[in-house]
Amino acid sequence: MKKLSRKEFIKNTALATGALMAFNSCKNESAEIESPNIISKKHYEWKMVTTWPPNFPVLGEGCVAFAQWVEAMSGGRMKIKVYGGGELIPALQAFEAVNSGAVEIANGASYYWAGINPATQFFTTVPFGMNAQQVNAWLYQGGGLDLWTELYAEYNLKPFPGGNTGVQMAGWFNKEIKSIEDFKGLKMRIPGLGGKVLNEVGGTAVLSAGSEIYTNLERGVIDATEWIGPYHDYKMGFQNIAKYYYAPGWHEPGSNLEFMFNKREFDKLPLDLQTILEVCAAKLNLMVLSEFEAKNNIYLQKIKDESPAEVKILPKDVLNHLKNATDTVLRELIERDRFSRKVFESYSKFKTNIMNWSNISERLYYNDMNQL
Numbered sequence: 220m221k222k223l224s225r226k227e228f229i230k231n232t233a234l235a236t237g238a239l240m241a242f243n244s245c246k247n248e249s250a251e252i253e254s255p256n257i258i259s260k261k262h263y264e265w266k267m268v269t270t271w272p273p274n275f276p277v278l279g280e281g282c283v284a285f286a287q288w289v290e291a292m293s294g295g296r297m298k299i300k301v302y303g304g305g306e307l308i309p310a311l312q313a314f315e316a317v318n319s320g321a322v323e324i325a326n327g328a329s330y331y332w333a334g335i336n337p338a339t340q341f342f343t344t345v346p347f348g349m350n351a352q353q354v355n356a357w358l359y360q361g362g363g364l365d366l367w368t369e370l371y372a373e374y375n376l377k378p379f380p381g382g383n384t385g386v387q388m389a390g391w392f393n394k395e396i397k398s399i400e401d402f403k404g405l406k407m408r409i410p411g412l413g414g415k416v417l418n419e420v421g422g423t424a425v426l427s428a429g430s431e432i433y434t435n436l437e438r439g440v441i442d443a444t445e446w447i448g449p450y451h452d453y454k455m456g457f458q459n460i461a462k463y464y465y466a467p468g469w470h471e472p473g474s475n476l477e478f479m480f481n482k483r484e485f486d487k488l489p490l491d492l493q494t495i496l497e498v499c500a501a502k503l504n505l506m507v508l509s510e511f512e513a514k515n516n517i518y519l520q521k522i523k524d525e526s527p528a529e530v531k532i533l534p535k536d537v538l539n540h541l542k543n544a545t546d547t548v549l550r551e552l553i554e555r556d557r558f559s560r561k562v563f564e565s566y567s568k569f570k571t572n573i574m575n576w577s578n579i580s581e582r583l584y585y586n587d588m589n590q591l
């Protein structure tokens with residue numbers, strides 16, 4: 220093939236572009252070119268708040284990486300300044316900040332907004348629900364993201380999945396959990412539907428942002444906390460102030476994290492910038508899960524080796540009680556909230572369907588691997 224000089228290449232490209240434009244104008248003479256498709260030279264300087272402490276490993280760092288990808292892919296046309304929780308606004312005011320347009324983007328977890336609309340909780344995780352792989356399948360391929368988009372549109376927000384923790388740990392306790400009775404009177408930091416389940420079994424769920432948990436646990440403001448998994452929990456230092464570290468994360472089997480954009484501002488962007496934001500969000504979704512999966516075992520071992528904290532597994536009987544309480548919480552929620560019912564029906568139908576497949580693929584594979 221003949222190698223084109225730079226001049227010839229530009230000339231040919233210009234000819235081809237001209238021909239394409241002529242073709243388009245012949246094809247649709249009266250139609251105006253829609254403005255979102257024009258790559259304009261307009262520059263955007265956006266602000267992003269997060270619910271994570273500043274420069275937090277994986278989650279905060281991931282948001283900074285997201286901003287760098289967007290700037291590189293847009294050729295510098297979009298610059299995003301990232302603020303950790305508390306730097307610009309308190310962490311748990313992110314929803315209002317994006318809704319009002321004070322900032323254009325936030326990264327966090329949708330279950331933090333249960334007080335604004337209880338249906339938001341389903342888009343993070345459901346106790347005893349789907350894992351990361353299954354949740355992504357529901358969101359991207361099973362109508363989950365469509366429902367989330369419909370819900371957030373009511374608040375002038377546009378959501379995208381923006382990270383996943385994988386299966387979490389049940390959390391840090393200072394007393395052993397031998398029966399469901401041990402949850403009675405327990406004051407624990409645990410957000411979302413998991414928190415409602417804790418209340419159902421006699422505990423008191425507290426919602427606090429990441430930056431406040433360590434001090435609250437150390438000072439006895441709370442008796443127990445969950446956070447994510449070994450990598451992040453080690454960085455938070457919980458192994459130095461709690462006696463027991465329990466598995467499994469029944470309450471968060473694969474928590475989807477979120478990007479939310481101010482919908483009015485997002486819709487005004489040219490199509491290429493909208494696509495860049497969506498694609499970079501999907502990249503972060505994969506990167507966050509990969510980093511947690513890659514590092515959790517390394518840090519589980521460090522917790523075992525470096526701290527007196529004891530790693531334990533919740534008794535089967537306790538998990539059965541928690542599952543029954545989860546069913547009660549979900550039943551009550553969908554009875555009183557119309558949109559929660561709509562989302563739950565989609566979620567549970569998808570879960571039943573995918574579990575039929577997972578039982579003969581993932582489950583058999585894990586079981587067989589143990590025999591090898």
Ligand code: CA
Nearest residue numbers: 445446447471
């Ligand atoms: Ca958690």
